[in-house]
Amino acid sequence: MPEIRRVAILDDYQRTAHRYAAWDSLPEGTQLTYFSAHLDGPEEVTAALQPFDVVVAMRERTPFPAEVLDRLPNLRLLVTTGPANAAIDTAAAARRGIVVSGTRAAGLTSTAELTWGLLHALTRSLPAEDRNLREGAWQQTVGRDLHGARLGVIGLGGVGSRVAQVGVAFGMDVVAWSTHLDPEHAKALDVTPVSKRELLTTSDVVTLHVRLSPRTVGLIGIDELALMRPDALLINTSRAPVVDEQALLAALHAGTVGGAALDVHFTEPLPTDSPWRGAPRTVLTPHLGYVTADAYEIFYRDALGDILAYAADEPVRLLTP
Numbered sequence: 001m002p003e004i005r006r007v008a009i010l011d012d013y014q015r016t017a018h019r020y021a022a023w024d025s026l027p028e029g030t031q032l033t034y035f036s037a038h039l040d041g042p043e044e045v046t047a048a049l050q051p052f053d054v055v056v057a058m059r060e061r062t063p064f065p066a067e068v069l070d071r072l073p074n075l076r077l078l079v080t081t082g083p084a085n086a087a088i089d090t091a092a093a094a095r096r097g098i099v100v101s102g103t104r105a106a107g108l109t110s111t112a113e114l115t116w117g118l119l120h121a122l123t124r125s126l127p128a129e130d131r132n133l134r135e136g137a138w139q140q141t142v143g144r145d146l147h148g149a150r151l152g153v154i155g156l157g158g159v160g161s162r163v164a165q166v167g168v169a170f171g172m173d174v175v176a177w178s179t180h181l182d183p184e185h186a187k188a189l190d191v192t193p194v195s196k197r198e199l200l201t202t203s204d205v206v207t208l209h210v211r212l213s214p215r216t217v218g219l220i221g222i223d224e225l226a227l228m229r230p231d232a233l234l235i236n237t238s239r240a241p242v243v244d245e246q247a248l249l250a251a252l253h254a255g256t257v258g259g260a261a262l263d264v265h266f267t268e269p270l271p272t273d274s275p276w277r278g279a280p281r282t283v284l285t286p287h288l289g290y291v292t293a294d295a296y297e298i299f300y301r302d303a304l305g306d307i308l309a310y311a312a313d314e315p316v317r318l319l320t321p
Contacts (some may be wrong), residue, residue: 002076004311006031006137008217009303011038011058016209020300027311038062038269046071053077054310056303060085060270075128077101077315079306081171081299082317086212091321099310102300105158107290112162114289115207115237118261120148121283124232142205147171152203154219155193155238156181164191175199178210186230200227207233214237222247231258237289240264252279263289280286 004027009017012034016159033052038061039045041164045068049055054077057064064078075098080088084100093100121127125141132140151167153160153176160176167174168190175194176186183193206228210216220234222242228234234257236243244268248277251257259281268287272275276284300316309316 001313002255002310004030005053007054008049008052009034009056011061012036016299020296021304040219042068056305060087065089069093069096077310079303081173088321094321099315101306102317102319103299106295106298107160110292110295111237111289113157113161115235116166118235118283122259122261145165149204150202152206154200154208155210163207164189200224205233207235208242210238217241225251230256233258234260237263240266263287
C-alpha cells in the first residue's frame with residue numbers, strides 16, 4: 001500500500017480548510033501542513049513542497065508545469081479541487097508516476113450569485129456609496145435600472161444559464177452567444193440567441209461565463225471592446241485571460257467602456273502595484289466565485305477521500321493526459 005507521510009494543503013487563505021473535512025482520519029502519523037500564504041512562482045513552490053508526498057491544490061491558483069513537477073522528487077499524489085485543472089501538466093505527472101486526482105465540481109450557483117452581486121455593486125455604485133457614507137457624504141451617485149435593460153450572456157452553460165434566469169426574473173431582455181450555443185436551450189430559458197457582434201453592440205451589460213481554453217483566450221479584445229456601447233458594463237467571473245487585460249484597462253481610462261466588475265485577475269493574489277488598483281469605474285473582488293462554505297465542503301471532503309483512496313491503493317477521480 002502507498003505510504004502517506006506528509007500532506008500539504010495550499011492557498012488556505014482564510015485558514016479554514018481544517019473545518020471542512022475530517023482530516024484526523026488520515027493514516028496515523030501523517031503530518032498535515034496548511035499553507036495560508038500563496039507560493040509565488042516555481043522557486044517558492046519547489047522549495048516549500050519538496051518534502052511532501054501529497055499536495056492538495058486549490059483550483060488553478062498554483063501552476064504545476066513539468067519543470068515544477070520534475071523538482072518535487074517525493075510527490076506521489078497531486079489533488080486538485082474541481083474535476084479539471086489546466087494549470088497541471090498531467091502528461092508530465094504521468095511520466096513521473098505522480099497520480100493526479102480531482103474532486104466534484106462546486107461553485108456553479110455561488111459564482112452565478114456573485115455575478116449578480118458584482119452587477120448590482122457596479123450599477124448602483126455600492127462600494128463607493130458605502131465609502132462615501134462612512135466619510136460623511138450622502139447620495140453622491142445616480143444608479144441604473146436593470147428592468148428593461150439588455151443583458152448579454154457569453155456562455156450559456158451551468159453558470160451562464162443561472163445568471164440568465166435571474167436576468168429574466170429582473171425583467172431584463174436577455175440575449176446569449178457562444179461558439180456552440182444550443183438555440184433550443186436558450187429559448188427554453190426565455191433567452192434570445194444572437195450573434196456575438198449583436199450581443200456586444202446592443203447589450204447594456206455583458207457577462208462572461210466560458211471555460212478557459214485556447215479558443216477563449218482573448219475572446220474579448222480590442223475589437224470586441226470597440227463594439228461595445230460607451231456606457232456598457234463588463235462582468236468577468238470566468239477567467240482573466242478571456243479578456244485582453246491591457247485593452248480593457250485602456251478602454252476604461254479612455255471612457256469607451258462604462259465600467260467593469262472583475263472577480264478574476266491575471267496575477268493572483270493581485271500585486272500591490274497592479275494598475276487595476278487605480279482603474280476607474282471598476283469593482284474588484286479576489287476570486288470569490290467559488291469561495292463559499294458549501295463549495296469548500298465538497299472540495300475538501302473529496303480531497304480527503306482522494307487521499308484515503310490513494311492510501312488504499314485504489315485512486316479515484318483520476319485526471320489523465
